[in-house]
Amino acid sequence: MIRRLLHYSSPRARRLLVTELAFIVATAVLQGVAFLLLVPLLRALFLGDMTAVRSWLIALTAVGAGYAVAFWFASQFGTKASTAVLDSLLRRLGDRLVELPIAWFGVDRSGLITGIATHGAMFVSTTPYAIVRLIITGLVTPATVLVGMFFLDWRLALAMTATVPVLWFAFRWLSTGMGRDDAEHSAAIADASNRVIEFARVQPALRTAGDNSIADHLVENALQRQHRAYRGLLITGGAGIAAFAAFVQLALTVVIVLGAYLAVGGSLEPATLIALLVLGVRFTEPIANSGALGGGVAIAKTTLNQFDDLYNLTPLPEPDRPATPKDWGxxxxxxxxxxxxxxxxxxxxxxxxxxxxxxxxxxxxxxxxxxxxxxxxxxxxxxxxxxxxxxxxxxxxxxxxxxxxxxxxxxxxxxxxxxxxxxxxxxxxxxxxxxxxxxxxxxxxxxxxxxxxxxxxxxxxxxxxxxxxxxxxxxxxxxxxxxxxxxxxxxxxxxxxxxxxxxxxxxxxxxxxxxxxxxxxxxxxxxxxxxxxxxxxxxxxxxxxxxxxxxxxxxxxxxxxxxxxxxxxxxxxxxx
Missing domain, CATH: 3.40.50.300 (P-loop containing nucleotide triphosphate hydrolases)
Structure with missing residues (x-):
């Protein structure tokens, strides 16, 4: 999605967006490092080693300060990038509309264009900071934790790694389902908007047709279709998010069971086990949150798909050098x-x-x-x-x-x-x-x-x-x-x-x-x-x-x- 968004952005918007994403990745990595530092800090607390506690607290404070600075820059660039991207999308939309042949407007497109120019463009422009930021955090932070965990206990790290493909496929399934249903919902909204606009424009003619005119039924059918599509989107999203959360909890359960088994067998210290379990919770929590946001990215892709459709339309051919007519016959x-x-x-x-x-x-x-x-x-x-x-x-x-x-x-x-x-x-x-x-x-x-x-x-x-x-x-x-x-x-x-x-x-x-x-x-x-x-x-x-x-x-x-x-x-x- 980001690649496609960069394609439709102006040079300034691209620079701001790339800078924003760089700081978002930095905050996610620093957050993962902070989670990793909790393990030796908690272990030192359980063992009563106050010298080590102070050292790890200093390290954790330094990482936290770096995280705060990176987060501040990410939010600042995020606001500027959202405004620049929105301006780019609206300008690209306007430029494309004047390039399209008049024939394309022979069918009422007011609902489609209104949806793109208002809700669609606004949602897409805020997606990088409001949604993609949290998804990146939900992926990069656990990845950082996972890499660091191999240095702490390779067995629990390997168990966590085994759950990654399952979580990835569940995430893709959720995003695909919500994207499909949102595309249908967007089409239903465009059709309903067209019908309502048409209904308002031709009121003088409709009022002569009586209460049971065909226009009443057309508007009602379009609105019912929109309601059905919206219900389908809610059902798919709710069921998908619940299923994804279940997979995440399953991954955490695997880590807890394995950790308990290793502790009972004596190959893992109880203090280290408790610290690693806390780290396991911090590993799965961002992933669970990103699952609920995956549908938001799919919804943003619907608007980008509409942009792609507009730009895939073949305009009338234009000459490199327009000829000059000899007269106006x-x-x-x-x-x-x-x-x-x-x-x-x-x-x-x-x-x-x-x-x-x-x-x-x-x-x-x-x-x-x-x-x-x-x-x-x-x-x-x-x-x-x-x-x-x-x-x-x-x-x-x-x-x-x-x-x-x-x-x-x-x-x-x-x-x-x-x-x-x-x-x-x-x-x-x-x-x-x-x-x-x-x-x-x-x-x-x-x-x-x-x-x-x-x-x-x-x-x-x-x-x-x-x-x-x-x-x-x-x-x-x-x-x-x-x-x-x-x-x-x-x-x-x-x-x-x-x-x-x-x-x-x-x-x-x-x-x-x-x-x-x-x-x-x-x-x-x-x-x-x-x-x-x-x-x-x-x-x-x-x-x-x-x-x-x-x-x-x-x-x-x-x-x-x-x-x-x-x-x-x-x-x-x-x-x-």
């Missing part, structure tokens, strides 16, 4: 992609030139959102090429793509901050005046005027204080402020009323002259103003492509799709 050439399963897109090819707006339409499941995610490089295609400015996206690298693309999705998340700051994040270098001007183009000024505090009104967690349409307006304003050459809108105007949609459409018309705009939309106003329309089919390919006028004249699938949309918007509810 987007090209799909024979692209096939299926999220690791059946293909959603099959041999898809089209071009969205710079300075044009391309509308993507088609039935649900045809791959419209997948196209947007591939352009934003959430994924790389399984076959074919997605290129920007004639350069395949992998040759540009994620950083270049992220800087060039401003995506706006239907599911908008706003930070629990002010309206202005949620827009400002799109370009932190601009002034407040410029941010307000950009936000006004997306009609966010109307939201600010409605709320107490204006632009400095807080939007709540996830934007909970705003309606769906208002959240989308803030998100669109953020994208406009980024001033990226490629704008991706995935149903971004779906929750806007017609007036605001027209306003956003006017804004897009004004900026699209030198930008590539790709829109996934069902709104007729958005579709008909596009420079080209790509209609997908159920098989992940292109059914038709062209301008709105051309496709209507062709009287094909797009024309039927258009008529259905027009008829749908003309439906009215009337009373009889």
């Amino acid at each position: 987007v090209t799909f050439d024979g692209v096939t992609f299926g999220y690791g399963g059946p293909a959603v897109l099959r041999q898809l090819s089209f071009t969205a030139p710079t300075g044009t707006m391309t509308a993507i339409v088609g039935p649900s499941g045809s791959g419209k959102t997948t196209i947007v995610k591939l352009i934003a490089r959430f994924y790389d295609p399984e076959a074919g090429t997605v290129a920007v400015g004639g350069i395949p996206v992998p040759e540009l690298g994620t950083a270049v793509v992220e800087a060039a693309v401003a995506p706006v999705f239907q599911d908008v998340y706003l930070f629990d901050d002010t309206i202005l700051n949620n827009v400002w994040i799109g370009n932190p270098d601009l002034s407040r005046k410029d941010v307000i001007a950009a936000a006004t183009r997306a009609r966010v000024d109307e939201i600010a005027a409605r709320l107490p505090g204006g632009w400095d009104a807080r939007v709540g967690e996830g934007g909970s204080n705003l309606s769906g349409g208002e959240r989308q307006r803030v998100s669109i304003a953020r994208a406009l402020l980024k001033d990226a050459p490629i704008i991706l809108l995935d149903e971004a105007t779906a929750a806007l009323d017609i007036g605001n949609e027209i306003a956003i459409g006017d804004t897009l018309d004004a900026i699209r002259a030198d930008r590539t705009v790709i829109v996934v939309a069902h709104r007729l106003q958005t579709i008909m103003t596009a420079d080209q329309i790509i209609m997908l089919n159920d098989h992940g390919g292109i059914e038709e492509a062209g301008t709105h006028t051309e496709l209507l004249a062709a009287t094909g699938p797009y024309a039927r799709y258009w008529r259905e949309r027009v008829d749908a918007t003309g439906w009215q509810l009337t009373r009889r």
